[in-house]
Every structure is written in structure tokens, then in C-alpha cells.
Amino acid sequence: AKRRVKVAVTGAAGQIGYAILFRIASGQMLGPETEVELQLLELEQALPALKGVAMELEDCAFPLLKNIVLTSDLNTAFKDANYVVCVGSVPRKEGMERSDLLKINGGIFTAQGKAVEKSAASDVKVFVVGNPCNTNALIAMNAAKGIPSDRFFAMTTLDENRAKAQLALKAGVDVSSVKNMTIWGNHSATQYPDFYNALINGKPVTDIITDTEWLKGDFIKTVQQRGAAIIKARGLSSAASAANAAIDGIYNLVHETPAGQTYSMCLASNGEYGVDKGLIFSFPCRTEGGKIKIIEGIKHNEFGQEKFKLTLDELRGERDAVKSLGLI
Ligand code: NAX
Numbered sequence: 001a002k003r004r005v006k007v008a009v010t011g012a013a014g015q016i017g018y019a020i021l022f023r024i025a026s027g028q029m030l031g032p033e034t035e036v037e038l039q040l041l042e043l044e045q046a047l048p049a050l051k052g053v054a055m056e057l058e059d060c061a062f063p064l065l066k067n068i069v070l071t072s073d074l075n076t077a078f079k080d081a082n083y084v085v086c087v088g089s090v091p092r093k094e095g096m097e098r099s100d101l102l103k104i105n106g107g108i109f110t111a112q113g114k115a116v117e118k119s120a121a122s123d124v125k126v127f128v129v130g131n132p133c134n135t136n137a138l139i140a141m142n143a144a145k146g147i148p149s150d151r152f153f154a155m156t157t158l159d160e161n162r163a164k165a166q167l168a169l170k171a172g173v174d175v176s177s178v179k180n181m182t183i184w185g186n187h188s189a190t191q192y193p194d195f196y197n198a199l200i201n202g203k204p205v206t207d208i209i210t211d212t213e214w215l216k217g218d219f220i221k222t223v224q225q226r227g228a229a230i231i232k233a234r235g236l237s238s239a240a241s242a243a244n245a246a247i248d249g250i251y252n253l254v255h256e257t258p259a260g261q262t263y264s265m266c267l268a269s270n271g272e273y274g275v276d277k278g279l280i281f282s283f284p285c286r287t288e289g290g291k292i293k294i295i296e297g298i299k300h301n302e303f304g305q306e307k308f309k310l311t312l313d314e315l316r317g318e319r320d321a322v323k324s325l326g327l328i
Contacts, residue, residue, distance in 0.1 A: 004035040004066065006121065008081040010112065011088020012040035013050040015236065016129060019243030020087070025057055025065040029247045030254060037067040041077035041088070074115035081120045085246060086112060086140070089130025091237075099321065102135070106327035109136045113143025120147075125253065128154040129246050133187050134266050134280040135318040141268060141280070142328040149278065150292070153253065154266035156183040156191065156282040158238065158245035163193040163223045167200065170219070171208050177201045182284040182298070183264040185311025186318075191282065192307035193223045197298050216303060257286040262295050272296055273308070279315055 007024055011017055017040075023029060024036060038057070042050045047070060054068050071077050078084055090104045109128075116126055124147065128137040133154035141152040160183050168175040179199045184192040195215045200208040209215060222229075230238045252263040262284035269275035272283060272294045283294045300308055322328050 002033050002035050002064075004037065005030065005082040006037045006039055006080050008039040008041065008077045008084045008120075010041040010077070010084070010086050011130065012038075013042045013046040013053055014087060015239035016087050016243045016246070018053060019240045020085070020246055021053060021057060022060060022062075023243065023247050024085075025060065025062040027062075027064045029250050031251075032064070035064050035066050037069070038065065039069040039077050039079065039081055040071070041074065042070070042072060043088075044072045047072060074111060075119040078112075078115045078119040078124075081116075082123055082125070083250065084112075084116055084120060084124060084126045085250070086126065086128040086130050086136065087246075089133075089136055091131040099325070101132070102318075102322055102325060102327070105130075105132065105136050106139055106322060106325060109139040110143040110327060113140035116140065117144035117146045124151055125250075126152050127246065127250055127253070128152070129242065131187070132318065134282075134315060135322060137266065137280045138278075138319060139322060139327050141278075149268040152268060152280065153249070154187060154280050154282075155246060155249050156187050156264045156266055157249035157252070158242050159183040159187060159191055159193065159223060159226075159282075160264040161241070161245055161248065162226045163195070163198075163219075166219055166222055167195065167198065167205060167209065170211075170214065171200055171205075173200055173208075178205075179260075180262045180284065181264070182262060183282045184308055185282050186315045187266065187282065188311075188314065189224045190311040190314045191224060192304065192311055193220055194298075194300075194304060194307075195219060196301060196304055197284075220307075252285075253287060253292060255287060257288065262286055265292070267292070267294070270294070273298075275312060276316065276319075279312075279319060281312070281315060 137154040164178040181198040182194045265285045266282040275281045
């Protein structure tokens with residue numbers, strides 16, 4: 001018999017929601033042996049639009065989709081959920097103070113963390129997409145102390161995919177030959193896309209792309225600023241590629257990682273690489289025997305250490321800010 005799981009998605013009527021739900025329902029996230037029930041959360045005012053999305057989901061006649069719940073109530077949305085995909089949030093808008101941003105999202109993610117603890121399945125995994133995703137995940141994790149902290153994740157998969165694509169384009173190789181492209185730190189403009197430890201066809205990137213100035217300069221900048229470049233070109237923020245990344249990211253978490261490979265994921269540090277315990281930081285990870293592990297022992301040269309420190313300091317600052325607001 002097929003396994004059946006409940007997947008809750010917040011902000012389900014938004015742009016990313018419109019791109020991700022169909023792929024979850026088609027089986028691309030959890031595989032062809034897993035039936036899914038979707039439990040979709042939206043703000044009250046977006047429920048009519050969400051109804052339209054649900055009608056389209058029905059019209060796909062997905063064999064794996066077994067039920068759809070539409071609600072603006074957190075505990076209904078998270079009831080017995082095995083996966084909670086947090087897409088809805090209030091990202092920073094022009095003119096918004098940082099403390100306001102943290103306060104607004106603090107409210108959202110505290111409530112969501114509490115509802116996860118109260119209502120979700122005992123094996124729940126929480127995957128945060130909504131920005132600022134690392135700190136939103138940190139707030140939810142701290143609001144749900146009854147749930148092991150290793151169930152909380154934030155997404156740097158889109159950054160990893162963007163970095164792989166840029167390296168493949170530069171090297172003139174197929175994108176699938178780029179592996180172990182770790183994003184370290186925060187999903188923000190301080191992230192460190194670690195080309196030094198990435199591989200192209202099994203060889204160090206720096207053996208294949210000898211233009212180190214490009215790697216240290218334009219490559220990193222392009223990956224860090226890609227979100228802004230998409231907004232400029234499209235007039236809207238990345239949505240299909242973000243949804244694709246969330247599918248890839250959760251796929252990575254729940255499927256065995258091929259030998260020798262790693263994927264990027266933000267999760268609570270246990271002190272690895274000198275990152276403060278409990279900080280939600282993007283690390284190279286593997287899933288082995290169903291367990292998600294941070295891969296240790298990767299070395300950074302002076303350039304890498306400098307980049308690493310920048311993004312770590314930023315995340316420490318975000319943590320201290322939410323702490324001083326009493327959110328964690
Ligand atoms: P949209 O504004 O299109 O959709 C967000 C939806 O969330 C809206 O329908 C809104 O009604 C709903 N919502 C807001 N607050 C809610 C709450 N408290 N409970 C339930 N629903 C709520 O945004 P979209 O383009 O879908 O982006 C969603 C989030 O993803 C944003 O925070 C964005 O910054 C973030 N992103 C994260 C990325 C990543 O790599 N981690 C990349 C893409 C994206 O920018």
C-alpha cells in the first residue's frame with residue numbers, strides 16, 4: 001500500500017503557492033509512492049482566491065492527491081501534518097524598519113510554532129521559505145520547544161540551484177555535473193556560495209574555471225543578488241524557481257543522498273564549524289538512513305573564512321535582535 005502524508009502549506013494562495021501545490025500533488029516532492037493530503041492556510045481575505053487554486057488542483061485529477069483542506073485557522077491547517085511548508089510571511093518592503101519586519105514576522109512565526117507543537121504529527125518537519133527565512137525558522141523553533149530542534153529547516157536551495165546554474169554556464173558544462181555547491185550561512189545577500197569546495201565533473205571548480213577573479217567577484221555577487229535581479233526583470237519576485245527549490249529541498253531531506261554528495265540546508269547548529277548552538281545556519285548536509293546530518297571537516301581558506309564570518313555575524317545580529325524583542 002502507498003504511504004499517506006499530510007502536507008500543510010501556509011500562504012498557499014500566493015505566487016509560490018500557485019507554483020508549488022501542483023508539484024506537491026503530482027508527487028514530485030515526496031515521490032510516486034506517497035499519497036498526499038493538502039492542508040492549505042491563508043489569511044481570511046485570501047480564502048476566495050485559495051478556493052480557486054483548490055478548484056484547479058481538483059481539475060488536475062492527480063492520482064496521489066487525496067484531500068484538500070482550506071482554512072485560515074492555524075490548528076486546522078497543521079492538524080496531524082507531517083510536513084509544514086511555511087511560505088507565507090511579510091518580507092521586507094521599501095521603507096520598512098528592520099525591527100518592524102522582525103516584530104511582524106515574530107508574531108506570525110511564534111503563533112505558527114505554537115500551533116505546530118499543539119497540532120502537528122509527532123514526526124513533523126517544518127520547512128521555512130518565507131523571508132527572513134532563517135530567523136523565521138529560529139522563532140518557530142523556539143516557540144515549539146516540545147518539538148526537537150532538528151525538525152526545523154529554512155531554504156537555501158534556490159541559492160544553491162542558482163549557483164550551480166551560473167557555474168555550469170561559465171564552464172560550458174551540463175548543470176547536473178555541478179555538485180556539492182554549498183551555500184553557507186544566511187539566505188540573504190551575505191550568504192557564502194562556496195565555489196572552492198564545489199565540484200564540476202568530480203574536479204574542484206577552480207581546476208575547471210580558472211578565472212578566480214570572476215568566481216570571487218561576479219559569481220558570488222550574481223548569486224547573492226539574483227533575487228533582486230529577477231524582481232527588476234519580471235516586476236515580481238522569483239516564484240516558480242522558488243517553488244522548484246522548495247520541492248528540491250524537501251526532496252533532499254526525505255530521500256537518501258547519493259554517495260559523495262551534499263546539499264545545502266539551513267538547520268539548527270550543534271556547534272559545527274563554530275556556529276553558535278541553535279542558530280539556523282546553512283550547511284552542507286546529507287540524508288543517510290533517513291537521518292539528516294551536517295557534513296563536517298570542510299576547510300575554508302582565508303577568503304572563505306572571511307565570507308563565513310560575515311554571514312555568521314549577520315545571523316547572530318538577527319538572533320540578538322529577536323531576542324531583545326522577546327521573540328525567542
Ligand atoms: P505572495 O505575497 O505572493 O504570497 C504570500 C501569501 O502569504 C499571500 O497570499 C498572503 O495572503 C499569505 N500570508 C501572509 N501572511 C500570512 C499568514 N500569517 N498566514 C497565512 N498566510 C499568510 O509571496 P510569494 O511570492 O509567494 O513569496 C512568499 C515568501 O517567500 C516571501 O516571504 C518571500 O520573501 C519568500 N521567498 C523566499 C525565497 C527563499 O529562497 N527562501 C525565495 C523566493 C521568495 O522571495
